[in-house]
Amino acid sequence: MMVWSWWELLSGGPVYDIPKGRKDGRRSKVEDTLIAPAPTFNASELVRVSGLRGFSAQDMVALSGGHTLGVARCLTFKNRLSDPVDPTMDSDFSKTLSKTCSGGDDAEQTFDMTRNHFDNFYFQALQRKSGVLFSDQTLYNNPITKSIVKGYAMNQAKFFLDFEQAMVKMSLLDVKEGSQGEVRADCRKIN
Numbered sequence: 001m002m003v004w005s006w007w008e009l010l011s012g013g014p015v016y017d018i019p020k021g022r023k024d025g026r027r028s029k030v031e032d033t034l035i036a037p038a039p040t041f042n043a044s045e046l047v048r049v050s051g052l053r054g055f056s057a058q059d060m061v062a063l064s065g066g067h068t069l070g071v072a073r074c075l076t077f078k079n080r081l082s083d084p085v086d087p088t089m090d091s092d093f094s095k096t097l098s099k100t101c102s103g104g105d106d107a108e109q110t111f112d113m114t115r116n117h118f119d120n121f122y123f124q125a126l127q128r129k130s131g132v133l134f135s136d137q138t139l140y141n142n143p144i145t146k147s148i149v150k151g152y153a154m155n156q157a158k159f160f161l162d163f164e165q166a167m168v169k170m171s172l173l174d175v176k177e178g179s180q181g182e183v184r185a186d187c188r189k190i191n
């Protein structure tokens, strides 16, 4: 049984309204996903790619905080473990990752200690050089994004506020084209 403290009941994570009515796109091309960031990107590349869509460095770091939930499979970070070992990673943590990967490419590693709780532990892990993806840890190696990570590691309420604002911004992406969009009959296909 899950037991909730009064604090968790009052503060179950970020809360925000997403504007409704955004249409489905009339274009669906695999090459469009190239604009999406990769787990091998460094902080400057992440800032640049997010900027193409109008997100600030702060938006991007806050959104990366989505990695407070869930897991990454070994195949998304195993390149950090050898030839050469990623020096930005804590040496004990690299043992943890290696142990996970002994279970194969699909073995799962949680991003932080609390995979089902929306909290700022992900940012605290980055401060301990214990980020799972290269693209997570790199946020602590660039001076601009590092100061944002530190702020969120210290102040969870600030993280929630910035996350809420960035998620609403994301929901408004392509809203102009949205008027030319459609309501798909099958959400996986253009009508």
Ligand code: HEM
Residues within 6 Å of the ligand: 037, 038, 039, 040, 046, 063, 064, 065, 066, 067, 069, 070, 071, 072, 073, 074, 076, 133, 135
């Ligand atoms: C900054 C760019 C990002 C990169 C490079 C990235 C990359 C990844 C990768 C490689 C995984 C592991 C996937 C797998 O093993 O199959 C993952 C998982 C995940 N990502 Fe991201 N991500 C990014 C941004 C985001 C954002 C903005 C959110 C949400 C706000 C998010 C939420 C998640 C969640 C919840 C998982 C865990 C999924 C699960 O447990 O099944 N990520 N991400």
